[in-house]
Amino acid sequence: MSERGGPTRRSDSLADVVEMLLDKGVVINADIAVSVGDTELLGVQLRAALASFETAAEYGLEFPDGTDMRRVEAASDRTPVEELDDERDEPVINESGSWLSEPPITSDESESDDHAKPPSQPGVGARPRVGERSDVETDENEDGDDGDDEPDETGEGSDDED
Amino acid sequence: MSESANEFETGRYLYCVVTVDDETTTGEELARTGVDDEPVYLVVEDDLGAVVHACDALYDAADPDVVRKWLLDHQATIDAAGERFGTPLPFQFDTILTGDDDRVREWLTEESATLTPHLDALADHWEYRVEVSRDDAVLDEDLTADDDRLAELADRIESAGEGTAHLLETQYEQRLDELRHERQAERTRELAERLEPHASEVRELSPERSTTLDDDTNDDDAGGATTQARASVLAHESDEEVIGDVLDEVAAESGVEVRFTGPWPPYTFAPTFDE
Numbered sequence: 001m002s003e004r005g006g007p008t009r010r011s012d013s014l015a016d017v018v019e020m021l022l023d024k025g026v027v028i029n030a031d032i033a034v035s036v037g038d039t040e041l042l043g044v045q046l047r048a049a050l051a052s053f054e055t056a057a058e059y060g061l062e063f064p065d066g067t068d069m070r071r072v073e074a075a076s077d078r079t080p081v082e083e084l085d086d087e088r089d090e091p092v093i094n095e096s097g098s099w100l101s102e103p104p105i106t107s108d109e110s111e112s113d114d115h116a117k118p119p120s121q122p123g124v125g126a127r128p129r130v131g132e133r134s135d136v137e138t139d140e141n142e143d144g145d146d147g148d149d150e151p152d153e154t155g156e157g158s159d160d161e162d
Numbered sequence: 163m164s165e166s167a168n169e170f171e172t173g174r175y176l177y178c179v180v181t182v183d184d185e186t187t188t189g190e191e192l193a194r195t196g197v198d199d200e201p202v203y204l205v206v207e208d209d210l211g212a213v214v215h216a217c218d219a220l221y222d223a224a225d226p227d228v229v230r231k232w233l234l235d236h237q238a239t240i241d242a243a244g245e246r247f248g249t250p251l252p253f254q255f256d257t258i259l260t261g262d263d264d265r266v267r268e269w270l271t272e273e274s275a276t277l278t279p280h281l282d283a284l285a286d287h288w289e290y291r292v293e294v295s296r297d298d299a300v301l302d303e304d305l306t307a308d309d310d311r312l313a314e315l316a317d318r319i320e321s322a323g324e325g326t327a328h329l330l331e332t333q334y335e336q337r338l339d340e341l342r343h344e345r346q347a348e349r350t351r352e353l354a355e356r357l358e359p360h361a362s363e364v365r366e367l368s369p370e371r372s373t374t375l376d377d378d379t380n381d382d383d384a385g386g387a388t389t390q391a392r393a394s395v396l397a398h399e400s401d402e403e404v405i406g407d408v409l410d411e412v413a414a415e416s417g418v419e420v421r422f423t424g425p426w427p428p429y430t431f432a433p434t435f436d437e
Contacts, residue, residue, distance in 0.1 A: 006402060006403065006406050006422075007290055007406065007422045007423055007424040008421075008422065009423055009424070013423045014230065014233075014234070015371060016423050016426070017233055017234065018230075018233060019371050020289075020426065020429040020430065021236055021237065021254065021255040021429070022233075022254070022255055023254075023429075024254065024429035024432065025253045025254035025255070025257070025429045025432050026176075026178075026251055026253045026254065026257070026433060026434070026435070027253075027257075027432075027434045027435065028253075028257060028434075
């Protein structure tokens with residue numbers, strides 16, 4: 001290392017900055033828009049690929065002959081597993097990218113009623129993120145928002161139905 | 163900023179939350195501008211301050227240079243806040259609260275029971291990133307020297323015909339690859355163990371970055387070295403030097419290079435709000 005003892009922050013620290021800022025930090029799920037197209041895609045593409053390995057393995061799909069399973073396993077270990085658990089039915093995995101599988105502009109599934117009103121502009125709909133699926137009453141669909149092609153009736157057919 | 167539909171009437175881009183002193187009031191500006199040169203100021207509620215700028219759209223760009231600039235602006239703004247108020251709770255890039263300053267204040271009140279303990283726990287603590295890489299040639303030499311299976315394969319390759327040798331070489335490469343992965347896991351554990359006595363918390367990171375920005379060529383690859391271990395360390399600022407010393411020991415091994423960056427705001431150790 002170039003400077004004994006102390007840490008550095010030189011130009012080559014940009015990689016750290018990118019990783020931390022796109023991946024870490026305080027993350028808020030409700031009443032907030034956290035979304036950027038291409039910026040996050042850069043990180044998400046990789047995670048999506050890893051998740052598809054895991055999902056495939058989970059459902060017993062076979063990998064092509066010659067696939068090095070150790071690599072696949074090593075790869076899926078690297079993804080934060082707890083994030084994957086909640087997302088079985090979605091192709092996109094991670095908390096910072098769940099909106100990417102869908103148009104970023106929907107206001108459905110916005111969060112529960114005890115926290116402020118749902119965003120009034122479609123553009124700022126909070127994408128529900130990991131963990132929400134289980135404990136949030138979704139869809140009041142009060143004003144039939146556009147961008148939502150599922151004809152679900154209020155309350156019925158929502159995610160929480162068992 | 164794109165002219166996409168990701169727009170709203172009023173929003174506040176959040177950089178971080180800090181513990182403020184009595185003199186700080188809402189509207190106090192930070193000495194530097196933030197993302198996209200927006201003026202940055204504080205929204206204060208009790209002893210919590212949110213560092214924000216006013217915005218009406220998400221930050222989105224296809225040009226990596228623009229994104230890179232934004233990220234650095236975001237980081238520099240949090241740095242400035244940290245210098246002024248001590249360890250901040252940093253937000254992920256492009257976290258926007260829709261609404262005005264009053265809404266930010268409401269949010270601070272709603273979340274003060276979570277924010278305050280985190281800020282207290284993190285006071286004077288910073289995140290440090292450690293990356294240990296190893297010269298490929300030295301590493302492979304080590305791995306081959308220690309492994310019977312590789313030795314056996316090497317012997318057989320020498321005495322085999324061309325076709326068989328090719329197959330055996332493939333096996334050899336696979337075995338080597340497996341050993342490399344094992345070694346990485348081992349190294350990461352070792353690194354974490356060495357750092358733990360001097361840190362509040364150590365998180366092992368995958369040797370490969372989860373996020374890259376465009377064609378960032380990996381310096382390590384260019385230098386013929388492979389990352390062996392990465393860790394994120396939360397440590398009191400007074401322990402920075404001790405950690406540096408530990409890392410000097412790690413770096414003393416032949417073919418080993420250590421990158422030690424920081425102090426960063428505690429991104430990795432910031433809370434998640436599930437509402």
